[in-house]
Amino acid sequence: MIKILGFAGSLRRDSYNRALLRAAQKLAPADVEVEIFDIGSFPLFNEDMENPLPPVVAAFKEKIVQADAVLMVTPEYNYSISGVLKNAIDWASRPYGSNSFDGKAVAIMGASMGTIGTARAQYHLRQVCVFLNAHVLNKPEIMVSVAADKFRDGELVDEKTGHKVREQLVALVAWERQLRKS
Numbered sequence: 312m313i314k315i316l317g318f319a320g321s322l323r324r325d326s327y328n329r330a331l332l333r334a335a336q337k338l339a340p341a342d343v344e345v346e347i348f349d350i351g352s353f354p355l356f357n358e359d360m361e362n363p364l365p366p367v368v369a370a371f372k373e374k375i376v377q378a379d380a381v382l383m384v385t386p387e388y389n390y391s392i393s394g395v396l397k398n399a400i401d402w403a404s405r406p407y408g409s410n411s412f413d414g415k416a417v418a419i420m421g422a423s424m425g426t427i428g429t430a431r432a433q434y435h436l437r438q439v440c441v442f443l444n445a446h447v448l449n450k451p452e453i454m455v456s457v458a459a460d461k462f463r464d465g466e467l468v469d470e471k472t473g474h475k476v477r478e479q480l481v482a483l484v485a486w487e488r489q490l491r492k493s
């Protein structure tokens with residue numbers, strides 16, 4: 312069983328990005344388990360709180376370390392990732408020398424109301440992942456545009472997007488295997 316830890320950078324109850332992450336969980340191939348971690352209760356990052364880490368942060372870091380790969384689902388806020396997502400990533404990258412993303416296989420997807428489906432945010436996130444030394448899967452990219460047309464009642468209903476999501480998970484597993492070998 313391949314374990315993927317997924318988290319989404321929106322706290323909104325009817326969030327398209329949370330719905331996209333749930334879709335990934337459902338659409339995962341039989342040998343892949345996507346566990347969802349809710350990053351909504353993390354305190355705002357404060358270096359003074361690193362020792363000891365808040366329990367929810369310690370649990371998150373442990374889940375990342377135990378997972379074979381990570382799935383980050385990002386909304387686009389003001390042409391970048393949300394503060395909520397960056398806060399969780401910053402926590403998991405700390406304390407210095409204990410970056411939980413180091414060497415991890417990562418996939419990125421996102422959904423927005425606009426027509427370019429979080430492209431700008433995703434490319435910011437890729438930049439963040441350079442410093443994390445996370446190995447981000449290049450393709451397929453999943454940028455869900457005009458999200459209101461693709462979800463209904465919290466469910467992904469767009470078949471084409473569903474196929475892409477599954478394709479990305481398959482590619483992520485292959486990517487993780489390749490990284491493990493090298």
Ligand SMILES: Cc1cc2nc3c(=O)[nH]c(=O)nc-3n(C[C@H](O)[C@H](O)[C@H](O)COP(=O)(O)O)c2cc1C
Nearest residue numbers: 321323326327328329386387388389390423424425
């Ligand atoms: C603070 C804020 C900034 C936003 N900035 C952008 C943006 O730069 N580009 C974009 O396509 N959508 C932007 N949006 C719209 C979001 O794409 C839309 O609210 C989306 O539904 C958020 O994701 P969610 O459904 O997972 O909460 C912004 C929304 C908020 C609340």
